[in-house]
Amino acid sequence: MEEARAFCRKIYYSPLRIDPVGDPRTFAFSADVVLLGPITLGEVGYGTDIRVSIGALETSYHVLVPLTGMLRSRHRGAVVDADPTRALVYRPSGDIELDWPGTCRLLSVKIERGVLERELDAALDQRVVSPLPLGATFDLVDGPGRTWAALVRLLLTELSGPYGLASQPRMAARWRDMVVSGLALTVEHPYGEEPAGLQGPHRPRTVKRALDVMHAEPWRPYTVGDLADVAGVGVRVLQESFRQHVGMPPLTYLRRLRLDGVHAELSRSDPGQLSVSEVAYRWGFSHLGRFAGAYRERFGVSPSHTLRGRD
Template structure:
């Protein structure tokens, strides 16, 4: 059981508690888990009844797809069940408790928060809030949910095999992008055709060009003038467009984006092999004092605490 806990904490979340249900149960834990850029995909089973407790995810969205058995979940005050006909979706807020029977084996898919939010934003071409107001699950029998789950299973099978197409870096990257974009089109949310769900007007191309540039190279030393040139407008025009359609200035958005990237990297890093300063420098933070203050203001903990906890 200790080995199972350590494995899942290392691959998924640091503040993860796994406790057996009953007296001296026999555990038959097995898991195939692959980290591929902003997604972590795995097939996991314990072979005995357990209870799992996870603190608020903060940096990721998570999907559980039972292949066998029934999973009972408590999240944000709501109780939900998942089985091979319906997946569960978790937002990066609120603690999670799972009653996981030994008969349940499932696909566990973690997607970095910024990656899914960016994909939903791009798919809808309209402003969305963070965290996304997603539904608690989606159907696995018909529609896009069935296709998405099949895609994830195939990707995991290919990545775990020695000679599959997914072992080629370019193919793996494309498959990874398909998983994220497919999930963005599968999850239930209030955007799209529901007018009441709109959080703002469509973003103009000038704003999207600047956003695309920042997301493509978050560590690059951009000035507002650089972003305005990429967008094909003047500095004042870009700043006003960001104020109206993003709710902040371009450089404020860039700083938040960089902080999110640092947080995500520290959350999955090995505390013995990673350095806070190295990660911060890589994302353009050259003044470590100001960086640490901004980080704590955004996430409520210091960078070193995140690395130590290995969230």
């Protein structure tokens, strides 16, 4: 166990604690890990039930992809389960606690913070906030998540052998870039929800400034005057710019951003661990009646319906 702790602290994070909670006789730690520039790929298992505690991440984004079994995660106030159908995503802020059964073996992908942020910045042709407001999970059954996980597993297999194609430096660099760019296109983030008119170099700087602060801290009680001050223009100019380039007024966009954030969090949360009101307040909604009406109008169901996992 001490060797496992020392290995994980060296390879992953120094403020890391591993405590066995299952039968110590079945403990069988194994980790096939490869360091490839700014990314660390590994297949890890412990053989017995453990609990992992990690201090606040600061340097990296991290993705866990269960290959077998199930994993329970606590991060930033949310409890999320992952299994071979759903991956976990961690942004570099907040402590992490994992309940890791002995039956769970997983792919672990660590990506340096600046590398993923630069990739997403380039892909969107706009400046993104740091840390990125990423979704806590993504689907591994269909769509890009399935392809990305298969790419990671293939790359790890290739790098673990002495004569694989990926062992060639030029190919290894290209595969590394595919892992980073693939994750940027796979993981949930609010920038992908922006109307097409906002993407690219023709977006006005005034609009961009207001959008940046809204995406960075959507829960803040901004007024249109606050956003106009950030943008460096008058209220009327900001409103007209948003109507022309976003298709809606600034505060309408902010409400939509908050509603989407609430919907994403409720969709992936355990109804026994938190309430709708708790999530609504966290995203800046102070009047629950108006919030519930706006939520139903946007998604067609009540917030509690989403929390129960039926939509």
